[in-house]
Amino acid sequence: MITTPTPHTLKRREYLQSYAMIAISVIGLALLVIYPLGWILRFSLYRYDGISEPIYVGMSNFIRAFGANGARYWQTVRNTFVFAFGKLLVEIPLALVLAYIVAGKIKGRSFFRTVYFLPSMLSVAVMGIMFYYLFGSYSGAINEIVRMFGGAGNTRWFSSGTLAMIVIMIASVWQNFGINMLFFMTGLQSIPEELYEAATIDGANSVQRFFRITIPMLAPVSQMVIMNALLGSLKVVDLVLAMTNGAPNFQTEMMMSYVYKLFFASTQLGTANNFGYGAALSVITAVILTVVTLIYLRVTHKGSEIHD
Amino acid sequence: MNKKQHWSQVFLYLFLIAIVVITLVPLLYTVSASFKPNTEIMQGGAHLWPKDPTLQNYIDAWEMGSSGGRGVSRRAVNFADYTVNSLIMSTITMIGTLILTSMTAYAFQRGQFPGRQFLYWTFLSTMFISAGSVTIYPIIQLAAKVDLNNLYGAAIVQVFLTGAANLFLTVGYLRTISKEIDESAKIDGCSFFQTYLRIILPLSKPIMATIALMSFRAAWNAYLMPMVFTLGKTSQYPLTVGIVALKNFGGEGASQYNLLMAGTMFSIMPMITIYLIMNKYFVSGITAGAVKG
Known part of the structure; x- marks a missing residue:
């Protein structure tokens, strides 16, 4: 016999089914996102080596981080910002110019697009290894090519902090310009064709059209692209662990890889386990990233107001 | 001209x-x-x-590097194992992501339950909490308590940590499916869940294909999370972890260069092949996320 449920029980059944359907996601969120954040916040106030009882030490982990003993961490912060801004200075303009060309009516554009995006498909860690050997001191292809053109070709790329940093930037640009190009292309496709036609009639050449129409009209997409790329670069970790592991002498160590080592590879840092200090640096790192995000949103918001 | x-x-x-x-x-x-x-x-x-x-490098890398050189221990280089591990991990992550994302997105987009807005915004805000990899330690501690500090744990964790972006993408897609379809299903006697299973899920195939590819690729390429989860368990290494370990701790370092390059090929060739065949899905998935994100 079929009973007709009342609207009330139907509604309740729908609630229950909805809750059941999101239950696993909510539990996952609580356990894997919210709980770990709480853990980090709490243990940043403790001295804890993972074995003996944690001891409450108040702000002393933070005092240490901001004191002379924290110099190494701040060095990694500086490295990270140098890396991020250095590579974005090349990556973003390159992506934008390529998007502008490839979004046009040029022959073979889908071939170019496919090739440029290809590196984004690959593992960051594995790519780091590819570049490590490409830039090898003795048998690396880059040095060989330099020799072919009559250079000395004996550059020891990974013995100098500056050169190693440049190689990391090159690898990162190589991997990411394609994806940013795609983002810019979606932005370009939303610019009305009539604007270009009108400008052409008014006698603007292609360079003028690029700077007077494309760049301003692309502002919202650019903000998103730069934001994504900036945060992604500040979070760099796999690339460095695979390629240089921070060498030489921490000159290519980044915020995230340093914090990772405090928790999992403290022997590489020559220190004993101190998860409380690691937690404090995690908090500081998260705050730095959030502040960068907020400043960025603030600045670009003002920027777009002006253009409107 | x-x-x-x-x-x-x-x-x-x-x-x-x-x-x-x-x-x-x-x-x-x-x-x-x-x-x-x-x-x-x-x-x-x-x-x-x-x-x-x-072809010797491939054979050596695949067959535990038996003749791969003096410094190569049998356990250290077993790219057959690594490849299988990568496949297992990526497949679990992909299936988990598909089930969870589609169900959660449907409940949030179509459901009318109390607390819906609050929960949805909590999910999305996790996309903007810039914690990144700094919370790995508490996560692995938690996993160890339930014996999931292994390859399977790594697969599961990756389902949840990339969840918010996929959720956002799928909710956006479901919005484009007319609600009249749900209504008629309801009149035919379908419950909320049945509507999902019989109507919405089949209709969301395109976005599911994109999410399947993206989550498989993300897991296949991941390094830090699986590395921490399989720390000290060489037989569970996925390709990325095995390759970096061979470079960093391979003992004679450069003497295993040939194996390393063959191993790298095991990691990148499947990705390149999938990409060249299905490049449309990748491109649309990434750009859709960009526009709506």
């Missing part, structure tokens, strides 16, 4: 082709090195074509 335009066209193509060369050369060198005997690699060489091409 006048002469000036003609030359600017030529210049444009030279530029595009130069970037193509720069993009492909590192990959071509890896391909070429994977076919070179180790001695040839060690001598160095900018020549792309191997003088004495061999």
